[in-house]
Amino acid sequence: MTISGRVLEAGSITQVLERSLGKELTTCIQCGVCSGSCPFGQAMAYPPQRAIAAIKAGQMERVLASNTPWYCSACYLCTARCSMNIPVTDIMYMLKRMALREGHARADLKTSNLSTTMVDIIRKNGRNHELSLLVRHNLRTNPIGQVKMAPLGLKLVRKGRLPFKAEKVEKRQEFQAVMDKTKSLGGSR
């Protein structure tokens, strides 16, 4: 499916979703309720309303290369309030994924690194491990500043809220078989 000449997400399952999302984008009347509701809209280069306008005008690259997708916290206010029932949050998720696939990740947009790091941990163990996630993410994005976070980390460890041991699923073969099949169906990791 294309919108204004631009193919949306690639990948097996995603093509089905993009068919629906692409159709819905065309109904946007640019009322701006989404941008007005967005908690991070003022910091975005293309707040939701403008992002959709850009996509419809064939200017998706600008949005993908900007901070817009990564400043979305998925609070769903836009989706709840949209006059045309467009799933704006799902579109933002799609833009994040497309930005990653098409090489637009930037070091200053740290949410992308936090997300990919978490996915790597899950992919390997089947469960997240908060301590590993924080350490690995901070080593990558803020190695020196990480020292400032140490007191908080230590407090949490003392309170039993940041275990050293990483949990894993027991049915490793089953889990990995499903994960490998996901990859073969167009999954990216």
Place this chain on the structure above:
Amino acid sequence: MKYVYFPGCTQTATAHPYQDSIDAVVKALGLEFQELEDWNCCGATAALNVDVTLSLVLSGRNLAHAQKQGGNLVTPCSGCYAVLRKTNDYFHEFPDVREKVQETLAAGNLNYDGSVKVRHLLDVLINDVGLEAIGKAVTHPLKGIKVASYYGCQLTRPAGGFDDPEVPETLDNLVKALGAEPVPFPMAAQCCGAMLAATHPELAYGLIRRIFASAHAGGAQCIITACPLCQNNLEFFQGDVNAMFGTNFKTPIVYFTQLMGLAMGISPHELGLDRSLIPTSELVQTATSGGKNA
């Protein structure tokens, strides 16, 4: 009714206090929660940010296991709740997605037919147990305690179904049933910043400050939450928010099940209250004194 319990990854880590209180309250109410067999991480917003196929399949495996166990799938985490529901919704709305997810699960000899109902813990307590039964289990009414109920975002949006997406009231009704006083709190369902509190504090701390200010203006002595990430953001960064804005908030951030437990006469230790980073001793003292020190 049988419940299959999906804890999510934070329950043995940052949300340990949440799990402590859930264990205690569920036992006291006589509910039967069976942990979901060999559950995996739901992927939360991270998987959706990276790969939607992965997100659907992570949920799919959990739902397939739940189908085998039989019963409603209950989760205490709003993030897990939103993602599991989303998978179910896509399953029902897009037959092609259903087909592909089933094909993927088959690689692990798993099967999911879309029949598992996904519920948030709060929904089960309010609607299955009921406020009347909860009221009857209260031995220490929290008289005089003013509570700001923070719902966060993914509990009621996009379509939680059991409460209003913008002006929810279930937590406030629960607070009343516990004998406490819910305060007016305009920021109750506004974003805490989610992941961005960790990655872009310069943006998210402003949101968190507004939440504290709104609760404070209503006279709240504590804020209750129903989501591990919200609790983390409001508790861990309260000091940093104070430093950035020159404020002096010292508001305990507790899980709604911890408040329930106090009203039900369960010890603060059993409820995981000593795991708090912000002192809750004043709150506990007021709670256990029957309002005498309010």
